[in-house]
Amino acid sequence: MQVQHKVSPRSWLAFELNVLRRTKFNSAALPFTPDPALGTYLKRWNVRVSANDPTLSGWTRSEAEIANNEARLSESEVNAVLEDAYVPGYKLKNPALSNWFSETDAWWFDNVRRQIDTLPSPTARAIASTIAMAAGQYVLSFSDENRELRQPLSQAFRRFWSIQPKPYDNHARNSSSNRSPDDFVAESFADLLFLRLPPAHGQTTRAFMGRRAWTEEWIRGGNEFWNELEASMTGRLGAPTETKSQYLRLVDELLRKASHIENWAIAHVETGFITTQDIVETISKIRRVDTIYTKDFSELSGTKAVIITA
Secondary structure (H helix, E strand, O other): OOOOOOOOOOOOHHHHHHHHOOOOOOEEEEOOOOOOHHHHHHHHOOOEEEEEOOOHHHHHHHHHHOOOOOOOOOHHHHHHHHOOOOOOOOOOOOHHHHHOOOHHHHHHHHHHHHHHOOOOOHHHHHHHHHHHHHHHHHHHOOOOOOHHHOOOHHHHHHHHHHOOOOOOOOOOOOEEEOOOHHHHHHOOOOOEEEEEOOOOOOOOHHHHHHHHHHHHHHHHOOOOOHHHHHHHHOOOEOEOOOOHHHHHHHHHHHHHHOOOOOEEEEEEEEOOOOOHHHHHHHHHOOOOOOEEEEEEEHHHHOEEEEEEEO
16 A cells, blocks of 8 residues: 655644534543543543553553543652662663663663552553653654753653643543454443544554654563554554555444444544545445534645544
């Protein structure tokens, strides 16, 4: 499959929220949630959110920011996570970190990952992991030309911890899961399905994640899992596809599993390979399309954001 790659964000949050304000719903199911931002906003509308992502890194972030209504990481827990973070041992528990970071930074992430596992609750571990992933993205944002401007990792961790927003309590049992999107949708009972379609691609999951792949390797403690993860996604939306018809068939199969959910909002970023009309025709085979909302950013990024309600 030949796909023309263009610079495009993975979501258009303001556009998505603007469209969703026009729909009445008290609960929402999000099959793909690599970024919890939409879910955290929906909680502020007092919507019960059920989030899912097939990656552990995505699930961890949703566990910390969507499923969590009140817990925060204490200063003593931060101190425990960062204790002896820079002290090297005999060998790295997760040698895959050396593929992403310098030796000193790899030891920091290895030690911090081990210390996070000692925290007393799953929520605390998810919050600390989310902060550590933010610190990693911070590190990887620097180049050789500006590396001297970078803060030490422990200092960056404390800074990200200090600016974390207080969790919003919408007095609902929000949830986060790490399942295949198809299985999640089939067993979700919500007023709204918000399906942010993953881009069609022919890459392995690791290659498709790009610079975010390190978070999955850090969370899982190595890089030996990729083949198993790839196999678990085979034949499901989000897996590599060779043709347009194959991709649209996977969309069709997932949506048919979501037939019991009353309202759909399908978000699609049009880059030229899969068109809006392709998605509309696929949805129309299952239920009537209500409205098509578009936001054209072709001059900036060569893409167009589309949300289809049905």
